[in-house]
Amino acid sequence: QQQVKQSPQSLIVQKGGISIINCAYENTAFDYFPWYQQFPGKGPALLIAIRPDVSEKKEGRFTISFNKSAKQFSLHIMDSQPGDSATYFCAASSTGNQFYFGTGTSLTVIP
């Protein structure tokens, strides 16, 4: 059973455009939703995270939108840059222990 579903699998965006990646979850006990960025050959790096008590969190060009009733959350990358080209994983956890990761989105930003 896939705890966290992520889409799209791949995304191509023009430089300066908005990249949007979506995730959905089933377990209502989840209470922490991070997004990780991974470059080839590197480990996942925490990008931004949100708790369900807020509907949006913004850090620089990165924004998480959270819809508790729909059990969905999304990552928005504003003014996308070629350096943003990477694989993005959403994740969720409940007990504060293991993370359930989404299947990843490969983002390519075209100059």
Next chain:
Amino acid sequence: EPEVTQTPSHQVTQMGQEVILRCVPISNHLYFYWYRQILGQKVEFLVSFYNNEISEKSEIFDDQFSVERPDGSNFTLKIRSTKLEDSAMYFCASSDFLRTSGINTQYFGPGTRLTVL
């Protein structure tokens, strides 16, 4: 900035051999994790470790796997008898999980690529 380190970066082994993957978590962290990522697939949880014992493990973490914190700094993952399907990238992570606030920021190491021939 403190970071999680892992050694070796690449390990090649023969099927049936034992391997030990090593990690040095961030020094003031108390929670440690192992994940694996098969090439092109998602990151999968293996095990979490706190207070010198396993706190949670997945179905992947069978009797062939074990973890240990042999001293105050290292955290190891041992695979007793490797199989071809163990070939993957193995990531160690650590956290300063704050129970009162429920924030569990996990910091990942660069990974060890395990190739089983």
